[in-house]
Amino acid sequence: MTWREQQLPPEHPPVRSGGVGVLLVNLGTPDAPDTASVKRYLGEFLSDKRVVEIPDLIWQPILRAVILNTRPKKSAAAYQKVWTAEGSPLAVITRQQAEAMQARLGERVRVDWAMRYGTPSIPERLQVMMEAGCERIVLAPMYPQYSGATTATVVDKVGDTLRAMRWQPAMRTMPPYHDDPAHIEALAKDTARQLDALDFEPEVLLLSYHGMPERTLHLGDPYHCQCQKTSRLLEEAMARPGLRFVTTFQSRFGPAKWLEPATDNTLQKEAAAGTKRLAVAMPGFSADCLETLEEIAIEGRETFIEGGGEEFAALSCLNTSDAGLDMLETLLRRELSGWC
Ligand SMILES: C=CC1=C(C)c2cc3[nH]c(cc4nc(cc5[nH]c(cc1n2)c(C)c5CCC(=O)O)C(CCC(=O)O)=C4C)c(C)c3C=C
Ligand SMILES: [Fe+2]
Numbered sequence: 271m272t273w274r275e276q277q278l279p280p281e282h283p284p285v286r287s288g289g290v291g292v293l294l295v296n297l298g299t300p301d302a303p304d305t306a307s308v309k310r311y312l313g314e315f316l317s318d319k320r321v322v323e324i325p326d327l328i329w330q331p332i333l334r335a336v337i338l339n340t341r342p343k344k345s346a347a348a349y350q351k352v353w354t355a356e357g358s359p360l361a362v363i364t365r366q367q368a369e370a371m372q373a374r375l376g377e378r379v380r381v382d383w384a385m386r387y388g389t390p391s392i393p394e395r396l397q398v399m400m401e402a403g404c405e406r407i408v409l410a411p412m413y414p415q416y417s418g419a420t421t422a423t424v425v426d427k428v429g430d431t432l433r434a435m436r437w438q439p440a441m442r443t444m445p446p447y448h449d450d451p452a453h454i455e456a457l458a459k460d461t462a463r464q465l466d467a468l469d470f471e472p473e474v475l476l477l478s479y480h481g482m483p484e485r486t487l488h489l490g491d492p493y494h495c496q497c498q499k500t501s502r503l504l505e506e507a508m509a510r511p512g513l514r515f516v517t518t519f520q521s522r523f524g525p526a527k528w529l530e531p532a533t534d535n536t537l538q539k540e541a542a543a544g545t546k547r548l549a550v551a552m553p554g555f556s557a558d559c560l561e562t563l564e565e566i567a568i569e570g571r572e573t574f575i576e577g578g579g580e581e582f583a584a585l586s587c588l589n590t591s592d593a594g595l596d597m598l599e600t601l602l603r604r605e606l607s608g609w610c
């Protein structure tokens with residue numbers, strides 16, 4: 271019997287406490303690859319003021335009347351191309367990462383996972399962790415580079431959830447790890463492993479990051495600079511003088527100017543300029559998802575080959591590779607220090 275149980279009167283609700291938890295959070299994904307599910311997901315995602323920084327009075331009518339009536343059908347067709355028997359790749363890989371961290375960190379830490387949009391939600395998983403006795407929780411936004419549209423909105427959602435709790439856990443947030451030596455080492459190792467396994471030798475390695483409106487850079491978002499720094503450190507660490515590294519930004523959304531150069535334009539230009547063998551790595555994504563598996567591995571390949579390229583490879587994200595899990599364990603153990 272614990273000290274707390276001895277002190278409790280018989281009618282007192284059970285008290286579980288003293289536990290330590292880790293919550294991995296990634297962006298979110300629909301529950302199914304159909305139009306209705308994608309519409310629900312996009313409605314939540316694109317209503318986040320951190321993601322679309324246009325006043326509601328102007329944006330909501332456009333979102334409801336135009337975007338949610340056209341994009342979900344198109345996006346659902348894209349999701350169908352990459353969906354697996356276990357579900358959406360992003361959710362499946364994030365769950366596998368959490369399971370692997372549970373095995374590596376042991377029973378003294380409870381490892382869980384959530385999605386910022388859709389399910390499993392942050393409020394639901396935080397509640398479950400509290401009920402299981404987690405009084406201290408490391409929040410791990412699974413984004414190497416910080417942006418308001420990704421990292422910050424995860425922290426906002428946790429804050430909203432804590433606001434409604436009588437008994438709150440203590441929280442620590444894992445910082446962005448774009449330039450962390452453990453991250454660069456993992457990327458360099460895993461990228462080299464994948465390049466060496468190809469049956470051709472690429473002339474160019476495109477490092478393609480998810481884009482953002484260019485305006486966010488001028489407003490002070492560090493995302494662009496952190497992407498550039500990851501690229502520079504990765505190129506230095508890989509030390510392949512015969513390989514030309516090019517940094518680009520993908521997944522343009524809406525009419526505003528986005529960060530450049532754009533990945534699709536660059537694939538066209540490289541092919542037109544005579545590059546025959548090209549590989550793409552996506553060091554801004556901790557897990558493969560629609561944007562890597564469909565937009566780059568399928569659409570990107572078509573763009574490059576139709577433009578005159580001959581060999582194309584889209585490399586996997588760190589996912590549950592040995593290098594990726596070693597890195598995640600290092601980062602989490604650092605954040606957990608002093609807690610267990
Ligand atoms: C890795 C970092 C990401 C940033 C930065 C980011 C910014 C951003 N995204 C949109 C719009 C869309 N993104 C979509 C999918 C998507 N985005 C990320 C990551 C970042 N987004 C991931 C991991 C995914 C994949 C989700 C999955 O289910 O696999 C989509 C939905 C798909 C589609 O319809 O094309 C949209 C829309 C904006 C506007 C934005 C920056 C402000
Ligand atoms: Fe996105």
Ligand SMILES: [Fe+2]
Nearest residue numbers: 494495496498
């Ligand atoms: Fe920059």
